[in-house]
Amino acid sequence: MSALWYFENVNLYHILCPHKVNRYQKEHQFKAYKKGDFIYFKEAYSRHIYLISEGKVKLATYTEDGKEMIKAILTKGEIFGEMALLGEQKRKDFAQSISANTILCPMSVEQMYELMRENQQFGLAIHKLIGLRIRKLERRLELLFFKDVKTRLIEFIKELMEEQPDFQKTEKVIIPMVYTHKDIADLIGSRRATVTSLLNELKEVGYIDYSRKKITILNKDVFKELAGVSG
DNA sequence: TCATTAACTTCAG
DNA sequence: CTGAAGTTAATGA
Numbered sequence: 001m002s003a004l005w006y007f008e009n010v011n012l013y014h015i016l017c018p019h020k021v022n023r024y025q026k027e028h029q030f031k032a033y034k035k036g037d038f039i040y041f042k043e044a045y046s047r048h049i050y051l052i053s054e055g056k057v058k059l060a061t062y063t064e065d066g067k068e069m070i071k072a073i074l075t076k077g078e079i080f081g082e083m084a085l086l087g088e089q090k091r092k093d094f095a096q097s098i099s100a101n102t103i104l105c106p107m108s109v110e111q112m113y114e115l116m117r118e119n120q121q122f123g124l125a126i127h128k129l130i131g132l133r134i135r136k137l138e139r140r141l142e143l144l145f146f147k148d149v150k151t152r153l154i155e156f157i158k159e160l161m162e163e164q165p166d167f168q169k170t171e172k173v174i175i176p177m178v179y180t181h182k183d184i185a186d187l188i189g190s191r192r193a194t195v196t197s198l199l200n201e202l203k204e205v206g207y208i209d210y211s212r213k214k215i216t217i218l219n220k221d222v223f224k225e226l227a228g229v230s231g
Numbered sequence: 232t233c234a235t236t237a238a239c240t241t242c243a244g
Numbered sequence: 245c246t247g248a249a250g251t252t253a254a255t256g257a
Contacts, residue, residue, distance in 0.1 A: 086253060100244085149234065194234055196250055212242085212249080 017201055031098035032105050038103065042094045046084035048106040050095070052076055058186075061093045070186045071137055071183030073098070075178040084109050085116075092219070096185075144189045152188040153198050154226050157208070161217055173217040177210075 001225035030053060033039060039050065042061065050057075052074055059080055060070045071093055074080055080095060136159075143152050160175045167173045179187070181195045188195075199215075202208045207223055209216040217223045 182249070191235060192250070193236080193252080197234090197252085200251085 011110045029105075031106060033104065035097060035100050035102075037097045037102075039095035039097065040081070040091050042092065044094075046081065046088045046091055046109070048108055049079060049081045049084055049112050051079050051105040051107065053103040053105055055068040055097060055099040056183075057102060058096045058098045059093050059105075060096070068186075072133075073179060073187060074182050079129070082126065082133070085112055085126060086130060140187075149188065149190045149194055150198055151203075152190070152203075153184070153195065154223075156184065156188050157215060157217070158224065158226075160215070161220060161223065167220060171219050171221070173223075175215045175217070175221045177212065177214050 001208070033055070039057065040048075054076060057074050057080060059072045059074065060068045063069050081091075083092070112126075116126060143155055147155070157175070161167055161173050164173055164175060174214060181199075182192045183188075185192045185195045199208070199210055203210060206218060207226065208218060
């Protein structure tokens, strides 16, 4: 199911990216953002949906005590701002570029509605994506509240594993790393150093191998059974 | 005991 | 050469 989500994202991008859609070619434009640039702020009007053509984007809100709560970090090929399609008037989170050169295709809500009307498959895929995102976030929040960091990291890696298109087929699963240790730490509510040492721990006991570019799960079935709580 | 802080080294642009 | 990423060890809850 997570794998589906991945596929749909890719397909969405192909359907959506105005590059591929002839009749939007004229009005089509990419927008570039530097590191730290905001794409939209909290409480801004929700007028667009964005496709990531290049780079990395962080979606987050502020908690009551003023801290950042990171909802997601998205990369090339993914879409965000989709809540605008469900009638969201103002953004509940903010979006910020966290890579040096982030390039986005903005699509207006009206354009999106038009596409959804004409292409039911597409409309369905969007709704599914929204549903899955909400569930994913809920699950992550639950983990944050009730589990220790190690469990959170393992669950996080499991999720990435299941998003790999062909992960069922082989014993080993290679996860290309789009996240830095800091990104991971942000997402699981921990620190860079903790992520590194936990990854090393998993490496030492032979569950994974990793470098900056990828995490290799040496045996997916063993990994799937990992509960995380140490013993 | 586990995770964070801080200080350090390595890496990439 | 600089800032970010990654590592390590000391310290706190």
